[in-house]
Amino acid sequence: MSAEATVVEKELKVEKKPAEAFLSKRRKNIVTDPLSDDNPITIQVLGICSALAVTVKLEPTLVMSIAVVFVIVFANLIISLMRNLIPGRIRIIVQLAVVATLVTLVSEFLKAYSYDMYKVLGAYVGLIITNCIVMGRLEAFAMANKPYDSILDGLGSGFGYAWIILTVAFFRELLGSGSIFDFKIFEAIGWTTFPTNGLMVDSIGAFVVLGILIWIQRSKSGYVEH
Amino acid sequence: MQRSNIYILVFSAIMTVLIGGAMSLTSVLLKPAQDKQVELDTKKKILGAVMDISTFNTPEEILNLYKARVKSVVVDIEGEIIATDEKGNPLIAEKVNAQKNHKIDREERLYPIYMILNESDPNVVEAYVFPMFGLGLWDWISGYVALESDLNTVKGVAFDHKGETPGLGARITEEKVRNRYKENKKIFSDAGNLESITMVKGEGITGLSMHEVDGLSGATITAKGVNKMLKEYLGCYQNFIKNTKGQNGIAIN
Numbered sequence: 419m420s421a422e423a424t425v426v427e428k429e430l431k432v433e434k435k436p437a438e439a440f441l442s443k444r445r446k447n448i449v450t451d452p453l454s455d456d457n458p459i460t461i462q463v464l465g466i467c468s469a470l471a472v473t474v475k476l477e478p479t480l481v482m483s484i485a486v487v488f489v490i491v492f493a494n495l496i497i498s499l500m501r502n503l504i505p506g507r508i509r510i511i512v513q514l515a516v517v518a519t520l521v522t523l524v525s526e527f528l529k530a531y532s533y534d535m536y537k538v539l540g541a542y543v544g545l546i547i548t549n550c551i552v553m554g555r556l557e558a559f560a561m562a563n564k565p566y567d568s569i570l571d572g573l574g575s576g577f578g579y580a581w582i583i584l585t586v587a588f589f590r591e592l593l594g595s596g597s598i599f600d601f602k603i604f605e606a607i608g609w610t611t612f613p614t615n616g617l618m619v620d621s622i623g624a625f626v627v628l629g630i631l632i633w634i635q636r637s638k639s640g641y642v643e644h
Numbered sequence: 645m646q647r648s649n650i651y652i653l654v655f656s657a658i659m660t661v662l663i664g665g666a667m668s669l670t671s672v673l674l675k676p677a678q679d680k681q682v683e684l685d686t687k688k689k690i691l692g693a694v695m696d697i698s699t700f701n702t703p704e705e706i707l708n709l710y711k712a713r714v715k716s717v718v719v720d721i722e723g724e725i726i727a728t729d730e731k732g733n734p735l736i737a738e739k740v741n742a743q744k745n746h747k748i749d750r751e752e753r754l755y756p757i758y759m760i761l762n763e764s765d766p767n768v769v770e771a772y773v774f775p776m777f778g779l780g781l782w783d784w785i786s787g788y789v790a791l792e793s794d795l796n797t798v799k800g801v802a803f804d805h806k807g808e809t810p811g812l813g814a815r816i817t818e819e820k821v822r823n824r825y826k827e828n829k830k831i832f833s834d835a836g837n838l839e840s841i842t843m844v845k846g847e848g849i850t851g852l853s854m855h856e857v858d859g860l861s862g863a864t865i866t867a868k869g870v871n872k873m874l875k876e877y878l879g880c881y882q883n884f885i886k887n888t889k890g891q892n893g894i895a896i897n
Binding site for chain 2 (some may be wrong): 503504505506507508512515516519522523526527529530531533534536537540541616619620
C-alpha cells in the first residue's frame, strides 16, 4: 500500500524525472472538471435521489454535503491505496463494503453528536451507500489512479455534488418556507405576507429547480446527450 | 488481474475482520454519547409538551429543569402503579421503549406517566404528560400529550415521527400545528365520556368543537394516524385518569 507508493517514488527518482507539481494543471483539472463541465449531477445525472430528497432545507443539505464529501474522499483514498491488492472478481463488493463502512461511521457520529440532524437525515445518510457518484468514482477513478489524485478527484466530485444540492436547497427553502437556514428572511425585511410555495417543499419543486439548473448549465457548456 | 480463489477468500476474510472490528469499535465507543442524546431528546419532548423550552441553550439546563420539575411513574392498564419489572429491578419510566411496548398486547403494556410539578410546591402536579405511539403514513409516529391538572383540558402536545414527508405529514412537529391542540381542547365530553381529540380532514376549517382540531392539508393519513394514536392511548390511560381525578392534583408517591 504505502510501501508500494514509496517504491514508485524511488523509481521516479532513479529516472531523474521531475516530480509532478503539487497542484499541476492536470491535477487542477481533476478537481475543477466535476464542478462544472463534468458535474456528477447536472452532466452525469447521478445522485439524483438524494438531491431530491434532502434539499427541502439548507441545513440538512449542508450536513448531507459534508457527509458525501467525506465519504467520497475517504472511499477514493482507501480504494486507491488497495487498488493493486483488490481481486478483480470481487472488486465491486469490496468497494461497497468500504463505502458502507464509511457511511455507517458518519451515521453513528451524527447520532452521537448531532441527534436532531440524525433524525432528519437518518435514512438518507444510509442511502449514501447507493449514491451512484461514490461507486462511480471508485470504479472509474480510484481503481486506476494514485492515492493523492484520487483524493483530488473525490474532492472535485464531492463539491460538484455539494454546490448543486445547496443551490437547489437555497431556492427550495427560500420559496417554499420563506427562509434561509431557518432564518425567516422575508419577515425580517417586513414582507410578512410572502406567499410560500407548497410545490417547492414537495419533491416536485426539486425536479423543477434541478431541471432549470441542468438547462442553464448545458446551454452554457453546449453539452448534448447522444 | 486474475487471482487465485484462495487469495480471494483470504482477502475477503481479512476485509471482513478489519471492517467488522472498526464498526464494533465505533459502536462501543459512541454508545454512551448516543444514549445521552436519546435521553436528552426524550426529556426535551416531555418538557416541550408543557412549556416553551426554546430559550434553553445547553443540555445541562434542560436536564436540571427535568430533574427538578418532573416525576415519573409507570402504570398498567388498570391505572395501578408498577414499581418493578418481572425481574424485580425498579422500573424507570424514561427507559420504557415505546416502540417495543406498542407491539405487545394493550393489557400487558407498560404506561409511563410524567408529572410536571409546580415550581414552588413540588407536591402539586401542574400537568400530566402521557407518551403514546402509533403509525403515520410511512413509519412510526409518537406523541406526548400533556393534560392540565384537571386531567381533561389539553395543555400541549409534542409529536415525533420517523419518516413523514417534510412539509406535509412532518408538520405535526411544527409549533403552529401543535398549538392547535392548546385552544382549550378537552378529551372528555361534558357527560364524562372519553372523546379524545380528532384532527379533522382539510385545513382552515372553522367552528370546530372542543374535541376537534384543524387538519393538515395533504397529510390526511398522518392526521388519521395521530387521531388513532390519541384515541387508543388515551383509552389505555383512562383508568389512571379516572383514579387520579378528584385527588386535586396531589403528586402520587
